[in-house]
Amino acid sequence: MKAIIALFLWGNLLTTQAQKLDTISVTSEGTSYLIFDEPISLVNLGTKAYIGKVEKDRMLFLKALSPNTEPTTLLVQAGSTLFTGYVRYVKKPSRSFYDYRIMDESSSSSPAARSVVSSLAPTISKLVKMKTGKPNVSVREVKDGVDIECIQVFNDTQRTYLKLAVKNTTTIAYVLDLVTFTYKERLPRRLRNKVAPQYEEMTPDDRIEPARIEAGRIKYFYYSLPLYSTTESGYLEMIFREKVGARVITLEIPAKKIMTASLL
Template sequence: MKHLVISSVLSLTLFHLGQAQRAVSQDTVYVSDQAKSYLLFDHPVSLVDVGNPAWYEAQIEGNAVLVVARADSVPATPIYAVVNNEPFTGVLSFQPQPNSFYDFREVKTPASQAITGVNPRVLQERLRSMQTHLDLRYGQQQEGGITFRLVGVMHDLSATYLKFKVENQSSVVYRTDFIGFQRRQRYRKGFFAKEKEVTFPIEPLVAQNIHPVLPYSEGYYYYALPLWAYGAKESLLATLREESGSRTLTLKISPRLIRRADLF
């Protein structure tokens, strides 16, 4: 009987240790109140819930969950989701400049290989050729001494190619983290309903020439995106993010501009 009690206590202790270890090893998802972060899964998400909905908001979009903080510097809170009838648990924590994507997919296939008919070598050659094209003024945003311009748009039969120019008129180096892309769609449910917006992340096929922009200088960035025919209520958003700073700039690229871009 004594051995049975000891064995039961040991099993219970190991169980609680295992539970504690799993809790400690939960994924932390950093979120800000300025932009959405996306949790990507292999299968559709059927349920999502946050510990304190007054601090964070979560929304299901197919195989992804969109999360955003409701205010600046809110406390951490747990997040629970059901993915393909399996539970997912994590912690939402505030950070001014979080990652845009948290990839929990088991099979992470590069976008350029996942889309049939796209040759990575051709993508790279197209982007290199855009370096020789003259800069055009398609749109710009300015903040903190940084000017973010779209200066080139072209298509072929499988991708859209973008050329960006970043001008640094400040005395602080701009260390680019990445340029994130989203497709924004406006919609209305019901004739008298208020128009709403939803955004979908876009994973670039190829990126070239990501480097810091020194003070009082300029730099170019080149991206290839999956080809998409944008409707009248859709637009492409390109967000320039700084690795060691908060100078974040977003360009809205109109569907008309994309549809009328030149072909290679």
């Protein structure tokens, strides 16, 4: 009888349309918080290197058990809604609170409510729109047989949008592990040992990211990042890490190109 009930519950779960979560950044020294509209009935992490604890029915607390743990999958069911995403370790997360509550139209009349609703608005349609757009920038890095070029940069009032062409010129497939994003400042030589490093780690709001690039093939990557302003001498550092292998490629996009990008 219990087996039948379990199968029934899993059957309902599999037919539920999943909502995409942000990539949740967590640390081993603090806690990241996820807030949902409805009670949480299921939490599953892809590895035991992270822990998740539900508090007051609707809040999920996440933490890494040790530094530098590998990213993993996250599945949460809140009420009848299924949420899927990823969890990754970051030494100093840029944010610790992830609010997935959806407000109704009557509650969205206040500026604060409109801000929350706007921040939760889907960006995937704009990323899809970029698929047919023409290149408007060129920032390129070639290393270890992998050719990465940023070919589109756009902004709107809340986000920066990037399109990258990644070509694998080798005969070995490039299997992606993780892409990280960090805004950095170029300090004058005289200040490098006197001023604390200036950087801000970012997590994409949304992405279209192929997991594998076969030999000799080109794949396109699309990202939306929270809008961030830096000095003209700064840059956005993107690091592509290989899952099965040692190829790590760093692409530096000058902040000036981002700050002067066209509106999308």
